[in-house]
Amino acid sequence: MSYDLVIRGGTLVTATGRYAADIAIDGEQIAAIVAPGTPLEASRVIDATGRHVLPGAIDVHSHHREPGFTHKEDIVTATSACAAGGVTTSFAMPNVAPPPNTVERLDAMIDLYNQRAIVDWNINAAGTVPDQIAEMSTRGICAFKVFMVVDSGRDYPHMPGIGVHDHGKLLEIFEAIAPTGLALMVHPHDQELMTHIEQGFWAKGERDAQAYAKAYSAMDGIIWDTAAALLLRLQQSTGTRLHLLHTQTVGVLQQIRAAKAAGQPVTAELNPWAVFLGNDWSNIVRWGPYALSYYVPEKNTEPLWEALADGTIDLISTDHAPHTREEKEPGWTDCWKAHTGTPSTQFYVPMFLDAALAGRLTLERVVDLIATAPAEAFGLARKGRLEVGADADIAIVNLDAEMEIRDDIVIGKIGWTPYAGKRVRGVVETTLVRGGIVYADGRVVGNPGWGRQARPDGAWKAAGTVAPASAG
Ligand SMILES: [Zn+2]
The missing domain is CATH 3.20.20.140 (Metal-dependent hydrolases)
Known part of the structure; x- marks a missing residue:
């Protein structure tokens, strides 16, 4: 089959580990996660070589x-x-x-x-x-x-x-x-x-x-x-x-x-x-x-x-x-x-x-x-993870790049940030929401109306790792 989009060459980072893999997206979901370089047909390819791919x-x-x-x-x-x-x-x-x-x-x-x-x-x-x-x-x-x-x-x-x-x-x-x-x-x-x-x-x-x-x-x-x-x-x-x-x-x-x-x-x-x-x-x-x-x-x-x-x-x-x-x-x-x-x-x-x-x-x-x-x-079973079947909500980041936070790059109406002057390593390069690219090459390219209500569809789970007290 041919996928809509493939993200190649990146390192996936999840809550539990990181590994090199390619991601194939079909419509709004992650359809496959495969070993790097696996031949996949796709309408569009994002080269994520040297980048980290995050939910x-x-x-x-x-x-x-x-x-x-x-x-x-x-x-x-x-x-x-x-x-x-x-x-x-x-x-x-x-x-x-x-x-x-x-x-x-x-x-x-x-x-x-x-x-x-x-x-x-x-x-x-x-x-x-x-x-x-x-x-x-x-x-x-x-x-x-x-x-x-x-x-x-x-x-x-x-x-x-x-x-x-x-x-x-x-x-x-x-x-x-x-x-x-x-x-x-x-x-x-x-x-x-x-x-x-x-x-x-x-x-x-x-x-x-x-x-x-x-x-x-x-x-x-x-x-x-x-x-x-x-x-x-x-x-x-x-x-x-x-x-x-x-x-x-x-x-x-x-x-x-x-x-x-x-x-x-x-x-x-x-x-x-x-x-x-x-x-x-x-x-x-x-x-x-x-x-x-x-x-x-x-x-x-x-x-x-x-x-x-x-x-x-x-x-x-x-x-x-x-x-x-x-x-x-x-x-x-x-x-x-x-x-x-x-x-x-x-x-x-x-x-x-x-x-x-x-x-x-x-x-x-x-x-x-x-x-x-x-x-x-908050019970969002299809979000927040890089897994087959999950929504293709993805941030591709460059951890080798450094940026200076400045007032003049603030998107919005107020034109200031309290973090101005701070230099940080880790730059967001591409953002996908349900498979649609909403940010790339330094520009917001998503359209108003693309965003959808993230309705709770899973069981609530406390994320804390503090173990409950056990008897005895
Ligand atoms: Zn508040």
């Missing part, structure tokens, strides 16, 4: 900003950056306007994505309206999202309608999601403690980016640790699958280890800013609001890398959060009025490949963290 990254946490905030980013620009960054599936977060917290709004957002996405996608629906949850769960989504934070002093990015910090209301949401079998993603945050802590800073007249950084990381991350404790306890009582966002403190790592040892169905993610940006106080001083997301005190860095290696943290997703310079600038003097979050979808795969080349993690573990584990955690 495309699956980012389950990305802020695409559409509908409602398209001056920052939109579905086309966000999924273009995904294509350029080797990301073949991207899950949208619900802090858009209107937020997808009802069936009608979710359906409207799904329509938008069907028309506009370049890579595959899903939408993490806002789980804030319990009586909508059962029907929303029938729309092919993988997860619901709740922010425990409700902003004080600004109405974005954590606006009312998507934030819940009342514990009873949270319990009600856990109970409503449990029977759906879907995951609940939560941004852990203790609003009552935060209110006290931030008022302490404000009373001293401290409102700048450094004060903001210190407030959110105060007392060894008390607002993160206490929130995670509550969420894990709610999980235990309701059985709802919990995905913890923004893992960044030693205290939360300890809790995740204990929960996994007890067999709780919990997954956790790390965002690139926690190990490449916010974990260096000098970045907070130099970049101010542009470095926040959050300050992650330096003593957490090594434990976080260890947790990535040993499976305590299951997966890496971006928390890609683009804001304009105009929205960041006020943060130099009053960071509570600036929009928090940092963009990263275009560059996080190269940054983690670079970390692998520097010996931080194995290349296989990076592939697991960015592709295979997120697919397993």
Whole structure:
């Protein structure tokens, strides 16, 4: 037979190993994986000699900003950056306007994505309206999202309608999601403690980016640790699958280890800013609001890398959060009025490949963290792997090439990246989504509408390698 596309000469990297092989693609799926040089007829051949062939990254946490905030980013620009960054599936977060917290709004957002996405996608629906949850769960989504934070002093990015910090209301949401079998993603945050802590800073007249950084990381991350404790306890009582966002403190790592040892169905993610940006106080001083997301005190860095290696943290997703310079600038003097979050979808795969080349993690573990584990955690049986029958979602990378991350190569509307000036080894050269080339030769060549909803079609599986405690 003749295949549609053959990728020749590359080294395949999976979550468990690497080997030289050629890949044949028929339609949207991987049809054969054969020894290098095996004669295969194909309409098109990609020469991957000297390159590594990875399953495309699956980012389950990305802020695409559409509908409602398209001056920052939109579905086309966000999924273009995904294509350029080797990301073949991207899950949208619900802090858009209107937020997808009802069936009608979710359906409207799904329509938008069907028309506009370049890579595959899903939408993490806002789980804030319990009586909508059962029907929303029938729309092919993988997860619901709740922010425990409700902003004080600004109405974005954590606006009312998507934030819940009342514990009873949270319990009600856990109970409503449990029977759906879907995951609940939560941004852990203790609003009552935060209110006290931030008022302490404000009373001293401290409102700048450094004060903001210190407030959110105060007392060894008390607002993160206490929130995670509550969420894990709610999980235990309701059985709802919990995905913890923004893992960044030693205290939360300890809790995740204990929960996994007890067999709780919990997954956790790390965002690139926690190990490449916010974990260096000098970045907070130099970049101010542009470095926040959050300050992650330096003593957490090594434990976080260890947790990535040993499976305590299951997966890496971006928390890609683009804001304009105009929205960041006020943060130099009053960071509570600036929009928090940092963009990263275009560059996080190269940054983690670079970390692998520097010996931080194995290349296989990076592939697991960015592709295979997120697919397993959210039931995407045909994604995140290089196997016959899997979707041909592929990133071809050059690990010998080096690139400098710069503002002028940012794809999107904001024109800046907090990683500007960073040199990384590991360049994404070609990205395929279900067999279609969406990025090649330095250009996004995919078309809006090619991306399809990545519906859960497999059993959920905790990816952690921490063994459950055994009796005796
Ligand atoms: Zn986020």
